[in-house]
Every structure is written in C-alpha cells, then in structure tokens.
Amino acid sequence: MVTRRVSLEGTLKTESCLAMVSHFARRLSLSSTIASATPSCITLILTGDERLIDMFEIACWLGPDDVNIDAITLETV
Amino acid sequence: MTLDTFTRSQWYAIGRLPDFDGAEAKPVRLLSQDLTVSDKAGVLSVNDADGRSLLTQIRYGHLWTTLSDTPRPLYDMPEFDEPDRRLVTAGGVGVRCSGLRCVENFLDMAHFPFVHTDILGVEEHPSVESYDVSMDAEKDEIWATKCKFFQPMASAAASGGQITEYKYRVPHPYSTILYKTCPIRDNVWDLVGLFIQPVEEDECIVHSFILVFDDENTDTGLLHFQQNIFLQDRMILENQVPRKLPLDPRWELPTRADASSIAYRRWLKANELQWGVALFNEAA
Structure with a gap:
C-alpha cells in the first residue's frame, strides 16, 4: 500500500472531474480524499496498491467529455 | 449524429483502382451517404446522390474522395516512392463496428498473444513494455514509438521469433500505419496500414495494405498472412460493445499499455469528433 498526492491540471469542470475521480477510485479500490478543487486544478490523496494508482x-488522462486534462502529477506522501 | 467538421473534412479511400475498372455509376457508401463511382476512359469520378461531383485523388494504390470542398490535405507516406518495396493491397473487408474501433484495435499490442496466438505473440510473453506516445503538432498526428514485442512470426518473411520494434502512426481519424522492423534488411521499416472507409457510424470497410521489402514470398503469400491476421481481429471487433467508440472514461478502465489508445481518444476529443462515437447515456 502506498499513498500519493495526485494533481490534475487543465480546463476542468469541477463537478464532472470529481465524479470521474470518485468513479475510478471506487472501481480500483483506492481510498481517496479531495485536498482541493478549482476549475484549473484538483488535488487528491490516494492510498492503495501502487499498480492500481x-x-x-x-x-x-482521457477525462470526461467537458474536461481537458493537460497534466497529471503524482507525488509520494 | 450530425457529421462533424473534422470527419467531413478528411479524404477517404473507397477502393483499389482495379475495383472500379469499367465502372458505370458503381454504388459506394461513405459517411452514411450514397455515392457512385464511374470510370470513363480510365478517368475515375465520384458523385453524390444529388449528382454533385466530389473531389478525388489516386494515392497509395487506392481511390480517395471527400465530402468536403476544402478538405484537409491527405497525409504523406514517402515510403511509397521508395524503389524495391512491394505493395500488396488486401481489398475491402466489411466490419460491423465503428471504423474508430478498428484504428484503436490496430494500436493495441496487448491482444497479440491472445488473438494472434503463435503469430504476433505467445501467451508466455504477454507483457507490453512502456513506450512513448507523442503528438506531432505541426502535422496534427499521433506517434507511438519504442514499442517492442516478442513475436514468433512477425511477418510472412520472418524465419523465427524475434523482438519486433514498432512505431505506430495515426495521421487521420480513420487511418493508421504500423512501421515494424524489417526482418531481412537493417535500418528500414516495413509498413502495414489500414485505410478505413466509414460506411455508417457503426459499420466500416477496412482497406489494408502491406509495403515491405520481401524477396521470397509471393503476393498471394503476403496477402494470406495479412488477411489471416485481420480476420482474427474482425471476430474481436464485431463483438465489442458498444459498436461505436466510447470516449467517456467511465466506459472502460485503461492501463498503461493503452497509452496510444488514450492519446488517440484525446486527439479525437480535441478535434471535436462526434460521428462514430458512443454517448455514455446512449447505452448506459
């Protein structure tokens, strides 16, 4: 189990992006906590299997229809 | 779904030149429209259902047309001008899925050991190593490079298993080209590609070609190799659900091996392509 701070940057529609993040975290059995969310950056803390992260x-990377992801960064927490 | 500008503005291969020998208003379907092709003294022309004459060009062994009056330029493949290469065209094969699905399947290496068992892959070597994906902004096309895969019989000219190096190119929403290590010459690439004729949003005709250095195999041998591979793919393609290509990320869960597919979908999305794409609510 590892913990990573994940930041999504781009032209984000916050509601769509949060729904996507929650959807993938659930499907991949990852524990997620939203640290911050703005229309240009969402940061969350993920805990789980490194391969699943x-x-x-x-x-x-694909993002919902109304979202354009420009960068994703992962940092060890 | 309305035809989007990106899809409408492309050139499409609609058949090989001999397919239209002596044609008199031969019917062709493209982008849900009925067209006809006529051969008048060796000059091919294409008309739509209203009698409008469409632009045409002959490239890469095929007749191309477009619904647009101001199409994007057709991409270049300078390898077609190189001497000694052999061009084998496989003819059109109908596939009951979006042509976008066919492009994506072509980019996928992970299926080799399981769909093309003992030809393009073996189950003992299923791993897809990391590879690079980049966008050529000037030409507006996608490249996946440094792709490597163990293949027991990478081509008709291969004499045994080898680590085959690949490059994939997507210069057009309905075309894709594979550049692979030539088994008999150093420092050159053999080309295998698909020119896809989108018939309906969820149906297409795939025109494939091989452009290789090969001194041994007959055209028939090369053709059989290519057709065998593609017919194995067709079984998979026609069983994918939905038949159109989903762009919404909730449909599927990609892995790092799907990096080229993700880049392709992002590119389609950035170009606001809608025709041939499955909407999440449509089949949810």
Whole structure:
C-alpha cells in the first residue's frame, strides 16, 4: 500500500472531474480524499496498491467529455 | 449524429483502382451517404446522390474522395516512392463496428498473444513494455514509438521469433500505419496500414495494405498472412460493445499499455469528433 498526492491540471469542470475521480477510485479500490478543487486544478490523496494508482492516472488522462486534462502529477506522501 | 467538421473534412479511400475498372455509376457508401463511382476512359469520378461531383485523388494504390470542398490535405507516406518495396493491397473487408474501433484495435499490442496466438505473440510473453506516445503538432498526428514485442512470426518473411520494434502512426481519424522492423534488411521499416472507409457510424470497410521489402514470398503469400491476421481481429471487433467508440472514461478502465489508445481518444476529443462515437447515456 502506498499513498500519493495526485494533481490534475487543465480546463476542468469541477463537478464532472470529481465524479470521474470518485468513479475510478471506487472501481480500483483506492481510498481517496479531495485536498482541493478549482476549475484549473484538483488535488487528491490516494492510498492503495501502487499498480492500481498507476491505472488511476492513465484512466484520468482521457477525462470526461467537458474536461481537458493537460497534466497529471503524482507525488509520494 | 450530425457529421462533424473534422470527419467531413478528411479524404477517404473507397477502393483499389482495379475495383472500379469499367465502372458505370458503381454504388459506394461513405459517411452514411450514397455515392457512385464511374470510370470513363480510365478517368475515375465520384458523385453524390444529388449528382454533385466530389473531389478525388489516386494515392497509395487506392481511390480517395471527400465530402468536403476544402478538405484537409491527405497525409504523406514517402515510403511509397521508395524503389524495391512491394505493395500488396488486401481489398475491402466489411466490419460491423465503428471504423474508430478498428484504428484503436490496430494500436493495441496487448491482444497479440491472445488473438494472434503463435503469430504476433505467445501467451508466455504477454507483457507490453512502456513506450512513448507523442503528438506531432505541426502535422496534427499521433506517434507511438519504442514499442517492442516478442513475436514468433512477425511477418510472412520472418524465419523465427524475434523482438519486433514498432512505431505506430495515426495521421487521420480513420487511418493508421504500423512501421515494424524489417526482418531481412537493417535500418528500414516495413509498413502495414489500414485505410478505413466509414460506411455508417457503426459499420466500416477496412482497406489494408502491406509495403515491405520481401524477396521470397509471393503476393498471394503476403496477402494470406495479412488477411489471416485481420480476420482474427474482425471476430474481436464485431463483438465489442458498444459498436461505436466510447470516449467517456467511465466506459472502460485503461492501463498503461493503452497509452496510444488514450492519446488517440484525446486527439479525437480535441478535434471535436462526434460521428462514430458512443454517448455514455446512449447505452448506459
């Protein structure tokens, strides 16, 4: 189990993005806590299997229809 | 779904040149529209259902047309001008899914050991190593490079298993080209590609080609190799649900091996492509 701070940057529609983050975290059995959310950046703390956190990152790259993700960064907590 | 500007503005291959020998208003379907192709003294013309004459060009062994009066330029493949290469075109194969699905399947290496068992992959070597994906902003096309995969029979000319190096190129929403290590020459790439004719949003005709250095196999041998691979793919493609390509991330859960697919979907989304795309609420 590892914990990562994940930041999504781009043109984010906060509500859509939060729904996506919650959806993927649930499907990947990751524990997630939203640290901050603005229209340009959402930061969350994820805990779980490292390989599943990697999958979370890949899955987030596409983003919902009304969202454009420009960058995703992961930091060890 | 209304035809979006990005889809409408493209050139599409609608058949090989011999397919239209002596054609008299031969019917062709493209982007949900009925067209006809005529051959008058060796000059091919394409008309829509209203009799409007469409732009045409002959490239890469195929006849191309567009519904647009101001289409985007057709992408370049300078390898077609290189001497000694052999071009084998496989003809059109109908597939009951969105052509976008066919492009995405072509980009996927993870299915090799399981769909093309003992040809393009073996189950003992299922891993997809990390590879690079980039966008060529000037040409507006996607490249996946440094792709490597163990293949027991990478091509008709291969004499045994090898680590095959790949590059994938997506220069058009309905075209994709694979550049793979040539088994008989150093420092050159063999090309395999798909020119997809979108018939309906969830149905297409795939025109494939091989452009290789190969001194041994007959055209028939090369053709059989290519057709065998593609017919294995077709079984998978026609069983995918939904038949159109989903762009909403809630449909599926990609992995790092799908990086090229993610880049492709992001590119379609950035170009506001809608035709051929499944809406989440449609099938949810």
